[in-house]
Amino acid sequence: MQANDAQTLVLCALADGPLHGYAVNAAIERLVGERLGPGSLYGALTRLQAKQLIEPAESTDPQARQRPVRLTPKGRQVLEEELRSMAKVAAAGLRSLGVNPA
Amino acid sequence: MSGANGLVRLYPAAFRERWGADLADEMRAAGWKAWPGLLAGIADMWLHPTVWPADSRTQRRERAAVLALAVALATGYVGNLATEQGARFTTAPGGQWTGPATTALLLLGLALVAPRPRLDGAALRALFGTAVRRLAAPVAAGAGLVALAHSAAGAAIGASDWRYAALACWWAALAVAAVQACRTVADAGRAMVAPRPGRLRAGLASLAAAGVLAGGTLLATWPDGHPAAALAGGAGLVLLTWPASAALKDLKETQNSRSIS
Structure with missing residues (x-):
């Protein structure tokens, strides 16, 4: 489990709604300040789709070359469990450091 | 055909059909600095055919x-x-x-x-x-x-x-x-x-x-x-x-x- 793991970042980016690949990377850049490399991004998208955590979504523009993806219910549940686990670890670590978790 | 498009063609066909257009756009924006990561991604996909986009x-x-x-x-x-x-x-x-x-x-x-x-x-x-x-x-x-x-x-x-x-x-x-x-x-x-x-x-x-x-x-x-x-x-x-x-x-x-x- 890592906060900057490519698959976790992609799921976080899709939590707001369906996006296509380029927009997923733009959302990740807003979240962590840098984009994923194309090899990492599309490797993560492929694996998440294979695990049925994301699925193709209907495109609003039928002429668009790029096809958006969205979280599946299972993907939403897995992301929530993963983020809760990260938050628990982060809070415990910050308490040990004597820092008040925000 | 640009170098980036040529590299994208090295991906497995099932992957290209699903992500090829997105990946080509991303590569055009990222430039040549993304090539090493892309080559690693290509090798990664060929070693993991089970995760390629599939119908079943x-x-x-x-x-x-x-x-x-x-x-x-x-x-x-x-x-x-x-x-x-x-x-x-x-x-x-x-x-x-x-x-x-x-x-x-x-x-x-x-x-x-x-x-x-x-x-x-x-x-x-x-x-x-x-x-x-x-x-x-x-x-x-x-x-x-x-x-x-x-x-x-x-x-x-x-x-x-x-x-x-x-x-x-x-x-x-x-x-x-x-x-x-x-x-x-x-x-x-x-x-x-x-x-x-x-x-x-x-x-x-x-x-x-x-x-x-x-x-x-x-x-x-x-x-x-x-x-x-x-x-x-x-x-x-x-x-x-x-x-x-x-x-x-x-x-x-x-x-x-x-x-x-």
Whole structure:
């Protein structure tokens, strides 16, 4: 489990709604300040789709070359469990450091 | 065609069909600095065919079976090539039993992972036709080399430096035959039935065990006279267990994933 793991970042980016690949990377850049490399991004998208955590979504523009993806219910549940686990670890670590978790 | 588009074409077709347009746009924006990462991504995808975009879990198992077949053939090829170059299993501690044990594990793995032909006349005829078309050239080349080796001209070649060229042709013919056999199975479609998940996992585990046993044995023999063949062969065999282990993990994750990583 890592906060900057490519698959976790992609799921976080899709939590707001369906996006296509380029927009997923733009959302990740807003979240962590840098984009994923194309090899990492599309490797993560492929694996998440294979695990049925994301699925193709209907495109609003039928002429668009790029096809958006969205979280599946299972993907939403897995992301929530993963983020809760990260938050628990982060809070415990910050308490040990004597820092008040925000 | 730009360099980036050329690199995108190196991805597997199933991946390109799903993500090719997105990836090409991303590459145009990222520039050449993204090329090393893209090359790593291409290698990663070829080593994990089970996660490629697929229509069904059966299609994922079919791809894993082709990967397993390729690992089995490559393991046999590398093991035989290393032995031909002077590496000896028998000089390793316990080497008398590791050779037969490796062969048994390899054959068991091959039997478990090999897709079964569907009992359908038209499909079988199509499969047979594809196999003959793809394997005719390497089989003819191999048979020609065997015939040459048993002729008077073969004796003369064996005594000259041309024997190295003949040996290179022999091993090249075997490699081409192995690649074409995998392509034939990969393109068989409905003519073959993929192994069931449990059988596939057992086969992959058996192939990985064969690679570790054979590779470890050869690496243990490297001080005994043929270090280059033993080291290269042993390392190659151990490396071949990587895709088999990765396929096992991918199958588990794609069948019932409850976590991100």
